[in-house]
Amino acid sequence: MLATSPISPLLRCPRPLLLRSTPLMGFQLPVVPLRGFRKRVSRIEASDSNEHSSFLGVNNSVMSTVGKSTNIVWYECKIGKHERQQLLKQKGCVVWITGLSGSGKSTVACALSRELYARGYLAYVLDGDNLRHGLNRDLSFSAEDRSENIRRVGEVAKLFADAGVICIASLISPYRSERDACRALVPDSFIEVFMDMPLELCEARDPKGLYKLARAGKIKGFTGIDDPYEAPLNCELVIQLKNGECSSPSSMAEQIIMYLDEKGFLKA
Ligand SMILES: Nc1ncnc2c1ncn2[C@@H]1O[C@H](COP(=O)(O)OS(=O)(=O)O)[C@@H](OP(=O)(O)O)[C@H]1O
Ligand SMILES: Nc1ncnc2c1ncn2[C@@H]1O[C@H](COP(=O)(O)OP(=O)(O)O)[C@@H](O)[C@H]1O
Structure with a gap:
């Protein structure tokens, strides 16, 4: 389940928090996604403004420019097609x-x-x-x-x-x-x-x-x-x-x- 981050803007995650149910507690706990995500992205230089350009960054993250969207990263989920x-x-x-x-x-x-x-x-x-x-x-x-x-x-x-x-x-x-x-x-x-x-x-x-x-x-x-x-x-x-x-x-x-x-x- 998805929810917007309840934490302060300074600590805001780049993506929404994931809420996971625990059978023990019976309520939902926020799970901060992928520690290091921000660090990984911030170490990748801004890409150029070609129509569609991309390059591999640290840990295989790909920073792309697609159309008018610059500095975007594809995020893959484990549950796929x-x-x-x-x-x-x-x-x-x-x-x-x-x-x-x-x-x-x-x-x-x-x-x-x-x-x-x-x-x-x-x-x-x-x-x-x-x-x-x-x-x-x-x-x-x-x-x-x-x-x-x-x-x-x-x-x-x-x-x-x-x-x-x-x-x-x-x-x-x-x-x-x-x-x-x-x-x-x-x-x-x-x-x-x-x-x-x-x-x-x-x-x-x-x-x-x-x-x-x-x-x-x-x-x-x-x-x-x-x-x-x-x-x-x-x-x-x-x-x-x-x-x-x-x-x-x-x-x-x-x-x-x-x-x-x-x-x-x-x-x-
Ligand atoms: N100028 C013109 N030419 C063709 N059709 C027209 C036009 N104006 C309105 N309509 C109505 O719009 C429906 C077609 O929309 P589409 O989105 O399928 O058209 S297209 O693929 O973008 O050409 C089409 O629906 P269908 O009859 O179901 O094909 C028409 O009801
Ligand atoms: N197989 C069919 N046999 C008889 N009439 C049909 C058939 N398919 C569609 N029609 C009739 O033709 C008309 C156009 O069909 P429609 O599905 O709206 O076409 P489109 O989406 O291509 O514009 C409708 O009045 C529909 O009832």
């Missing part, structure tokens, strides 16, 4: 669902989450539309902001996968290079699923009336109308119409579950 996966009896991964608005991304994402839950697996959906209500509320649909949107979701998805969770990201994510960058964050556990539905079908569905507005010129830069969508060239799964018919969401989810099972993600 492996332990969490053993606990959950599954492998953390990212199922990245891409496709046009109205192609069925959110529907299949929720069906997949539901089917996994029914089988005893933990999944979490990161939906583009939903994330734009919070984490990404500052982003528009300009190319630059869409790239930042995808980058952030890729980073969050990586954290979920590290937590041992099957993370289902459901975003239009129209640019190949940004999707590839997300893949590079979790190279062995990224499953790209392309909702390969014809524009005509998506437009006919138009559940939010956005295509109609885009065709009328009332929304500018709408994906598939006057903004590009770059279809994947080499993705793990493609979901398409069969004989002109759309499969049910649960059979689409089943297709993804079969892939996860074959590749060993459904065991620790």
Whole structure:
């Protein structure tokens, strides 16, 4: 359990205190983390201001500069991804669902989450539309902001996968290079699923009336109308119409579950 330090600012630890329960006393004792931590860090010189530079310091601590964050040190916990996966009896991964608005991304994402839950697996959906209500509320649909949107979701998805969770990201994510960058964050556990539905079908569905507005010129830069969508060239799964018919969401989810099972993600 974590708590902020109750001690004076002069003695404040660089990290929060850990509280540990003792069976004998039945209450929590503060445990000051890693004596020598401050000393070790203070002996490392400030790093330069390159985009991403790092060097080994005393006791293998690595002081880094990443983006605009200078003098930062990665702290490793003993309970890691492996332990969490053993606990959950599954492998953390990212199922990245891409496709046009109205192609069925959110529907299949929720069906997949539901089917996994029914089988005893933990999944979490990161939906583009939903994330734009919070984490990404500052982003528009300009190319630059869409790239930042995808980058952030890729980073969050990586954290979920590290937590041992099957993370289902459901975003239009129209640019190949940004999707590839997300893949590079979790190279062995990224499953790209392309909702390969014809524009005509998506437009006919138009559940939010956005295509109609885009065709009328009332929304500018709408994906598939006057903004590009770059279809994947080499993705793990493609979901398409069969004989002109759309499969049910649960059979689409089943297709993804079969892939996860074959590749060993459904065991620790
Ligand atoms: N200009 C424009 N282009 C595309 N989509 C638009 C636009 N404006 C609003 N919307 C709505 O936003 C949803 C897509 O958000 P995403 O975060 O998935 O988009 S992106 O990955 O950043 O391109 C998308 O949701 P889905 O229909 O679920 O895909 C739309 O409802
Ligand atoms: N497999 C499917 N079969 C029939 N209708 C579907 C299917 N998947 C999605 N739909 C319908 O298509 C519309 C768009 O689906 P949605 O999941 O919101 O797409 P997206 O998230 O890609 O915008 C919704 O009205 C939904 O009910």
